[in-house]
Amino acid sequence: MTVLAVGLGTLLVVPFIALLVDGGPLAILRGFECSLTLPALRLSLETTAVSITFVVLGGTPLAWWLARSKWRSAKWLETLLQLPVVIPPAVGGIALLLAFGRRGLFGGWLERLGFAPTFNAIAVVMAQIFVSAPFYLHAATLAFARLDHDLLAVGRSLGASPPRLFFRVALPLAKPALIGGAAMSWARALGEFGATLMFAGNMTGKTQTLPLAIYTALEIDLRTAQALSLLLVVFAFGLLLALRRINQAPAALGKGSSSSR
Amino acid sequence: MRRLFFVVALATGLAATLCLGLLPRARAAEPKELAVFAAASLREVFQKVADDFEKKHANVKVRLNFAGSQELRVQIEHGARADVFASADTKHLQALQKQNLVAGSKIFARNEPVVIVPVNYPGRLARFADLPKAERIVVGVPEVPIGAYTETLLANSEKPYGKKFREGVVAHIRSRELNVRQVLTKVALGEADAGIVYKTDALSAKDKVTVIEIPDGINVIAEYPIAVLSAAPQPGLARDWIAAVLGEEGQRVLRAAGFRQAPDAATDSTKR
Numbered sequence: 001m002t003v004l005a006v007g008l009g010t011l012l013v014v015p016f017i018a019l020l021v022d023g024g025p026l027a028i029l030r031g032f033e034c035s036l037t038l039p040a041l042r043l044s045l046e047t048t049a050v051s052i053t054f055v056v057l058g059g060t061p062l063a064w065w066l067a068r069s070k071w072r073s074a075k076w077l078e079t080l081l082q083l084p085v086v087i088p089p090a091v092g093g094i095a096l097l098l099a100f101g102r103r104g105l106f107g108g109w110l111e112r113l114g115f116a117p118t119f120n121a122i123a124v125v126m127a128q129i130f131v132s133a134p135f136y137l138h139a140a141t142l143a144f145a146r147l148d149h150d151l152l153a154v155g156r157s158l159g160a161s162p163p164r165l166f167f168r169v170a171l172p173l174a175k176p177a178l179i180g181g182a183a184m185s186w187a188r189a190l191g192e193f194g195a196t197l198m199f200a201g202n203m204t205g206k207t208q209t210l211p212l213a214i215y216t217a218l219e220i221d222l223r224t225a226q227a228l229s230l231l232l233v234v235f236a237f238g239l240l241l242a243l244r245r246i247n248q249a250p251a252a253l254g255k256g257s258s259s260s261r
Numbered sequence: 262m263r264r265l266f267f268v269v270a271l272a273t274g275l276a277a278t279l280c281l282g283l284l285p286r287a288r289a290a291e292p293k294e295l296a297v298f299a300a301a302s303l304r305e306v307f308q309k310v311a312d313d314f315e316k317k318h319a320n321v322k323v324r325l326n327f328a329g330s331q332e333l334r335v336q337i338e339h340g341a342r343a344d345v346f347a348s349a350d351t352k353h354l355q356a357l358q359k360q361n362l363v364a365g366s367k368i369f370a371r372n373e374p375v376v377i378v379p380v381n382y383p384g385r386l387a388r389f390a391d392l393p394k395a396e397r398i399v400v401g402v403p404e405v406p407i408g409a410y411t412e413t414l415l416a417n418s419e420k421p422y423g424k425k426f427r428e429g430v431v432a433h434i435r436s437r438e439l440n441v442r443q444v445l446t447k448v449a450l451g452e453a454d455a456g457i458v459y460k461t462d463a464l465s466a467k468d469k470v471t472v473i474e475i476p477d478g479i480n481v482i483a484e485y486p487i488a489v490l491s492a493a494p495q496p497g498l499a500r501d502w503i504a505a506v507l508g509e510e511g512q513r514v515l516r517a518a519g520f521r522q523a524p525d526a527a528t529d530s531t532k533r
Contacts, residue, residue: 094450103452119435202439218331219331219405
């Protein structure tokens with residue numbers, strides 16, 4: 001058992017150590033020398049900020065409904081919404097093209113409205129939402145389903161309206177899990193490659209996010225790609241760590257309030 | 262509903278068990294394996310050559326690995342087990358030659374870039390000179406072979422068509438894809454109005470894209486080299502494979518796919 005645990009840990013961590021050791025810690029600076037880096041980093045931050053906002057604002061009510069629905073088909077719907085995790089992202093990109101591309105199911109209709117989502121930042125955001133939302137939805141649905149039903153019942157008996165119940169009871173209790181889910185979802189969006197390449201294309205400053213820049217740099221030379229990857233890793237690690245910090249505070253608060261009841 | 266769920270789960274489980282059961286039996290024969298690393302544009306052709314090769318060599322299984330030439334080169338540099346490497350340009354093979362990872366190479370095919378447009382493109386794109394009229398153009402990144410050829414041929418076009426032509430084309434480039442198949446996909450789906458791909462890729466999607474030839478004075482010809490790897494586990498079979506590709510049957514398949522006859526083909530020339 002321990003051997004397996006150590007093996008798993010090694011497999012997950014060693015590639016990142018190798019990335020760091022092989023390039024040297026200064027390699028990250030070389031990443032900034034590459035002309036692709038800054039536009040890509042900026043685009044990645046902007047697009048993932050938009051996509052995570054959409055995922056949280058849309059995903060939270062959807063997860064709340066999924067977790068509490070007595071409708072049998074809700075379980076099927078929940079499974080259906082997890083499908084983007086299973087299919088290869090490139091296939092997801094093709095599916096997005098077939099749906100929202102110019103010749104797609106809704107494409108002609110969208111174009112008549114003067115809105116063509118491919119080859120621009122909107123497409124990047126759409127691809128990110130498509131691949132990352134399931135992570136948040138899963139975490140949020142699970143968190144809402146695990147809520148203490150008695151607490152909600154008591155709240156209701158004391159006359160709290162459903163919105164009040166949601167914002168004052170359910171949301172604070174589920175918050176750590178929601179933040180964790182959002183972090184996973186954001187990380188997935190940041191690393192998104194295949195669907196973006198297919199749906200949004202690869203254009204420096206317009207649709208070339210950091211993972212696409214890394215892949216393009218791989219065609220130039222391995223070292224540059226390595227440096228850029230290191231940049232992405234350090235960046236993501238820092239942000240995930242910061243999110244954990246934020247998460248710990250409300251978690252402690254939640255524990256305090258639950259012990260006082 | 263719940264019962265249906267169980268039936269589906271049971272069926273999935275049964276299918277999985279069946280597959281697992283079949284695996285060791287297929288492995289029991291232990292055929293020799295020939296690993297061929299080939300540029301993405303060779304997919305259809307090498308698949309056919311492999312079928313033929315396996316028929317002629319009993320107990321040999323050809324394992325094909327298709328990717329961009331650069332990716333394959335990186336894989337080989339990092340110790341991927343391969344017997345044969347077929348590249349879409351000479352640059353990557355020469356790089357491997359310098360590191361003594363491959364021995365002599367032969368040019369087995371030639372390919373030419375062409376402009377493609379979706380079959381039902383409503384615009385009036387009929388000649389290469391019309392290319393700037395296409396609203397959304399997709400090409401390869403300059404770092405991959407097709408992108409490099411595109412850059413060269415656009416530079417060549419300045420003389421006959423003028424600077425404006427080239428600028429008009431560049432202004433309409435919406436995406437620089439990482440391999441030629443992605444360019445093809447974007448045009449075949451109608452997402453782009455025009456793209457530049459190899460003729461062979463264009464012919465593989467004849468029902469979806471129309472080919473516009475690029476004039477001879479402007480176009481560049483891509484040469485495809487093939488070589489046995491120095492560390493090939495099956496050097497004998499690897500040489501047989503190259504002979505099959507250079508031989509009459511292999512060249513017939515290549516021509517049918519739109520490749521041009523190569524200098525090293527059919528006649529067994531010495532190493533270049």
